[in-house]
Amino acid sequence: MTSEAITVLGLGNLGRAVAGTFLVNGYPTTVWNRSAARAAGLAEAGASVASGVGEALSGADLVVVVLLDHLAAQEVLRGVDVRGRALVNLTSGTPEEAREMARWAAENGAEYLHGAVYAVPQTIGTAESSINYSGSSAVHERWRKSLASLGKVTYLGEDAGLASGYDVAILAGMYGLLGGFLHGAALARAGGIEVGELTPRMLSWLTDLQPALVTFAGEIDRGDFAAGESSLAMNQTGLAMLIRATEAQGVPFAALESFKELVDVQVGQGRGGESLARVVESFGVVSQRGARG
Structure with a gap:
């Protein structure tokens, strides 16, 4: 196990694959989903299951957001203390939505990296998976090894909208x-x-x-x-x-x-x-x- 605590918000097919891959690679992983039943298999694999978003973020160094769409991501993060956190958003959206989220993160004391996933859930963590990122270079450098466990990492630049x-x-x-x-x-x-x-x-x-x-x-x-x-x-x-x-x-x-x-x-x-x-x-x-x- 590493000391790098990761939280995954959203446990659809992709979110479960992301959380499962972090667990397999030895990262202490906390998960949250509106429907807690989706976390059952991950809990058996060693994940901590949070009852709320605030609890999920409380001990996290890295927060990976894998939700349905931009509006869902906004709703889940609204009102949550994200200060000092590295936010990596793998939720699909438009370039301007990614930039909007980056601005929101900066205003609330967090660093933001946006990711676009080129993989089906079952290939996450394999050589067939790749993810393009843009946004905070500090988050990219600090968490590159952890993110590489999900698939090939390509960093496109500081503009958070580039990946989208x-x-x-x-x-x-x-x-x-x-x-x-x-x-x-x-x-x-x-x-x-x-x-x-x-x-x-x-x-x-x-x-x-x-x-x-x-x-x-x-x-x-x-x-x-x-x-x-x-x-x-x-x-x-x-x-x-x-x-x-x-x-x-x-x-x-x-x-x-x-x-x-x-x-x-x-x-x-x-x-x-x-x-x-x-x-x-x-x-x-x-x-x-x-x-x-």
């Missing part, structure tokens, strides 16, 4: 990919194709696209879209065909129409010969159109 900034961008890509896969699966079924037969071919094609994403990233960061190897006009035509095909098969997908609208904006501005990556410039334009009705 990366997270929402990555999750947007993830859900776009999942939506595309499920739409493809629906199209396959409509065409009498087994999804199990489709998937390896789709994975092969998506893997082959990885270099294009790196190229697009460079074009976006430089603001130079002149190369146009995958031109806007070519993709506009391809999307129009794909939309017709999906409608004909009875499985249209609004995301395709929305993406084509983004392409249409750039082509309409005379940039059809430029790279598809220039679509990144359309997002604000289209959202403003929607706001005007």
